Structure formats: structure tokens, C-alpha cells
Amino acid sequence: MRTLLNSIALEPNRWTKDKIPRFDLADELLPRIAKAGFTRIEVWQHHVSEKSLDEVRAVAARGKDLGLNFPVVGAYPNFHLEGELAERARRYNHELLERAKLLGARWIKCFLGRVKASEITPEQLERTTKHAGEWVAAGQALGFRFSAELHGGTMFDPFECGEAYLAEHPEWEMRYCFQPYDMTDTGASLALIERLGARIVHAHFQGRNAQGFCRLAEADIDYDRVVKALAQANPEFLPSIEFVKHGFVKEGEPFDFDAALSDALADAEFIEARL
16 A cells, blocks of 8 residues: 555654653554555654664564555654753754664655744754754765655744745755645645645645544545645655544543544545545
8 A cells, every 4th residue: 555654643642741652663553554454654753762773673573574664754853952952852863863764764754843934043043954954964874865844833834934944955855745734725735735746755644624633535625636636746755644533532541443543544545546
């Protein structure tokens, strides 16, 4: 199957402060994902970032045994920090590259910083450029390519600032991970896809309507048109299911893997039928 399943979709602790995974990637998630029919996974950084190198090797081996591969690792780096906080972030970010290499990933999907472009100070921008540049260069030396996620709270908030910023740094060769800014506006999504064209190498999918998270077929956005537009813009783009209808539970409640994976498979089949 071409469509990736993002491991964050099956992680209830995704938005907690510490982001300590409730489920182990190798032992609990990979067997279920493979059984559901997926073959490609986008790995949420926290599913591997705290593991030892040997543990990450075990994840890679488990994936291989199950017929799974890991084309993308998703990262959320802080680039604007200074002093000891910056050094800690630098070590963390570079260690994540090591782990992604062990998984056999080709792409690093990243937040381009963690400060809105509309609010970033000149000093923060200078540090962001320095630290991001060093990280990207280190990743390129390991054979990675990078895609920046279109997301609020980053240099793509607003989008035009992020686009201009990347134009100032062609040496990064950074491409785009598309996702809608407005989960109700099909026209705005189609216009952005047309603007970016083949620079979109990756896309996140999550269905939403007035009731909350839903399957793509039930979403307010016309994903039929969006998927087809993405495929026309770049026939080789990587579609990835980020969130699913039954992927959210309250703390302490049991997670319904069957329901969540049924949603994911339905969304994947929706996407595959339009590629």
C-alpha cells in the first residue's frame, strides 16, 4: 500500500506535556499496523527518540520481519533557543537523525521552528537560521531530504513568510508536507496545492467536520478533489494518515485499536482509489 500510517495516529499521549508513548512501537503498534494491511509508516519522533540505538535497531528489525518500512520520520525541533537549552535541543535533534538512519528513513518531515513567523524576534530568527542550517546539513550528509510541515506556530504561520524564508535558503533543498490550514475550506487548499506544485512531496490527512474528527469521506473539505490535485501536482507524493476518527481517548481509558485501524484503513482506501 502506498499510503503511510503515521504512528501518532495510534498514540493517545500525543498532546500530553511529556509525550511519553502509551504504546511501544515495536511490540504493540507494528504488529497491529501490519495486520491491518499497511506497509509504510511515518514515525512520530517520540516513538523512537528516547530509545537506545540498540532498541531502534530492534524496531527496524521488527518492521522488516513484518514487511514494514519507514520512509519518513516526523520531527518537531526547537531552533530558536539559546544557551544550555539550545545545546540540549541540538543534541536531541542530531540524535534523532541517528535513529532515523537506523530505521532506513529517506525523509525527515519537520516543523520549521516552534515560533510563529509573525511573532519571531530578529534574535530568534538568527538562531533559528543557524541551528536549522546546521541540522539540515548534518541530515543531508547522512543522505536525508527534508520537508517542512505547513503548520501554525512555525515559520509557516503565516504561510507566505515560510515560503519566503525557504527561498532565502535554497541550500536546504527543503520541500513541503502539505496539510490544510483551514479544515473547512476546499478552495484554499486547492489554491495552495496549485501554488506549491511538485514542491509538495508529502501530505498529512485528517478528516474533520462539525462533529469533530471523522473519516475523510465525511470531512467538510472535499478530499476527493484534494487527493486528485496532490497527485496531479506531484505523482510521487507520500500520502500519510495523521489522525483518525477513533484515535482519541481520555487519559486512562482503553484505546480501541480495532476502531482506530478500521478508520485508518477506510481512509487509506479512500486515498488509494484517487491516486
